[in-house]
Amino acid sequence: MNRRDFLKSLGAGTLATAAIAAGCDSPNKTQAEGFELGEVPTDQMTYRTGTHGEKVSVLGYGQMRLPTVEEGNRDSDLDQDRINELTDYALSHGVNLFDTAPRYCKARSEAAIGIALSRHNRDEYLISTKLSNMSPDTLSFEGSKAMFEESLRRLQTDHVDFYMLHCVGLPCKGVDGETMDPMTAFKVRFEENGMLDWLMEQRKLGRIRNLGFSYHGDVKVFDYALSLHGKVHWDHVLIQHNYINWQHAGDLAEDGDSGDANSEYLYGQLAERNIPIFVMEPLLGGQLANLPQFAVDELKRRAPNQSLASWAFRFAANQPRILTVLSGMTYMEHLQDNIRTLSPHKPLSEDELKMLADIANRYAGMSLVPCTGCQYCMPCPYGLDIPGIFAHYNKMLNEGNAIKDLAEDASSEERRAYRKARRAYLKNYNKAVDPDRQAEHCIACGRCLSECPQQINIPRQMAMIEKLG
C-alpha cells in the first residue's frame, strides 16, 4: 500500500488531493500521480495451455511459504486472514493455479488453502497437490491412498487438477527404518504397492485431471520415470528451474554429492516428449532476489525500477513448454511484483539471456549453500535452526563479509579488517539465529540427510560454518 493511496482511500487531506490534481497537469508528473510503478494489472496475465486444454496462469501460487501470525516465526500459526486476502487478490489479478502438498508448512498448507479457495467457485481455480508418501507409515497402498483422500478432504473438493508423485529422485526411509536409495524408493513408493496404477484409474474417473511427478536429486530416477511415459502418459512434470540451475545445478552441490541435473537437460527431455513443465524455485529459495552487488549493478543498469526477482521470473517463464512458474509469495508486495512481471510475460532478448548466463557463471563460483528454506529438515532433534543458519551464511557471502583466514604475516591493516568482519559476522549471527540454535550444536546425527531435496550435506556444512564462529 502506497501512502498516497492510503490518503486517497481515506478521502482525507484536501491538500494531498490538490497536489495530486496539480501533479497531473504539470510537466513534472510523477509521484503525485500515484506512484512510479503504476497499477497492478488485473487482465494482462499470460496463460499457457495444459495437456487437456486447461488455461493455466504462467504465475502459479506456491503454498509452501504461507504467512504466519507471528512475523518471521514459521512455527507459529498460519495467518488465515492474510492467506484469504492474498488468495482473493491473486484470483482477481489472473492467477488461477495454486500448488500445495500434504507436508507443506508443517502439514497445515492444504487445509489453509482449502479454506481460502472454497470461498470461490470451483471452476475459477486449479489445484495442484502431491503424494508425499515418504515416511514409513505411508509407504503402503492403504497409507498412500489415505493420503490422497485426506488431501481431497482438506482441499474441500472432489477432484485435483494436477496431482504429482512428490520428490521423485530422493531417497527415503523404508518400513524397517533403513534408508532406501532413490531408485528403490521410487519403486517401493509408487510401483510395488500398486499406487501408480491406482492413480491412473483415478485419472480415468476424473478425480485426478492431470498426473505428473516432481523431481529432485538422482537424475537416473528422472530418466526412469520418463521411460514409463508410454504407459503412464505424464501430463506434467515439476522441475527446479532458474538461471543458475539451467547450466550450474551441479556447481551448487558440494563435491561428491550429485544435486539436481541441470534444468537445461531436464527441459530438453520433457520438451522432446511434449510434456508441459511446472517450475519450482524460480528464485532459488529467494536467493535470486538477494543477489551480490555485482549482479545488482548489472541488472539495475538495464532497468533501475525492475526488481531483481523480475529477471528470474522472466527467465523461468521464457521457454515455450513452461506451463507455470510456482512462487511461494508470503507478502502482498511479492505477489504484486510478480503479477506485474508476468502480466504479460516479456520474453528475454538474446543479449539479456547472455547477461544472465554471465551472472550465473560468476554466482555458481561463490560457493553459497543452495538451501531454499523448504524446512523439510526441521525440526532438528538438537534444536538447530538449519535454514536460518544457512540464510545467515549466504547473506554474509553476498554482502562481501566473508571471513577469510588470516595469514601469519598479516599487516595491521589486514588484522583490523579481519577483526571488523568477524565482529560484524558474530553480531549478525546472534541476531539472526538464537545462540542455542547455532551450528556448533550439530552432533552430525544425520537425520536431516535423507530429508533435504537439495541434497546438502548438512552436518558437513554445519562443521564448516561452526569454524567461522
Added chain:
Amino acid sequence: MAFDKGYCKTDCTRCSEVCPAGAIKKIDEIEKSAISIGHAVTVPQNCLLGQGVACNACSRHCPTGAITLVDDASTGHKVVAVNENTCIGCGACEHLCPVRPFSAIYVEGREVHTTV
C-alpha cells in the same frame, strides 16, 4: 510517515517506547536495524543526474547501502538503483533528495513489515 518533514532514523525507537496502546511493538535499536517498512522507488525523469548535475544525496545518506549509482545500459548516464531487498524504507533518500516539490525517489510502504 511524512518524509518531507524528516525520516525514520535507524537509531531511534521512540514511537515504540511511547505508544500507550501496544499498537507499536516495543523494539530495541538492534532489532530495528533489520526491520523493513517499505522500499524506495526512483523517478528517473525527476532526477538531477538526468540533467547532468552530479548529485548523490540519496546514495550517500542511505544507511543500509541499498542505493547505488549505476551506468544506465541504454544511455550511459548515471542512474539511481535501489536494491529493494536491502532497503528498509527509512525515507532518508526521499527526505534529502533536493528535487522539489516531488522528489526523485520515494518510499512505497509495506503492508506488513519484513525482516531483512
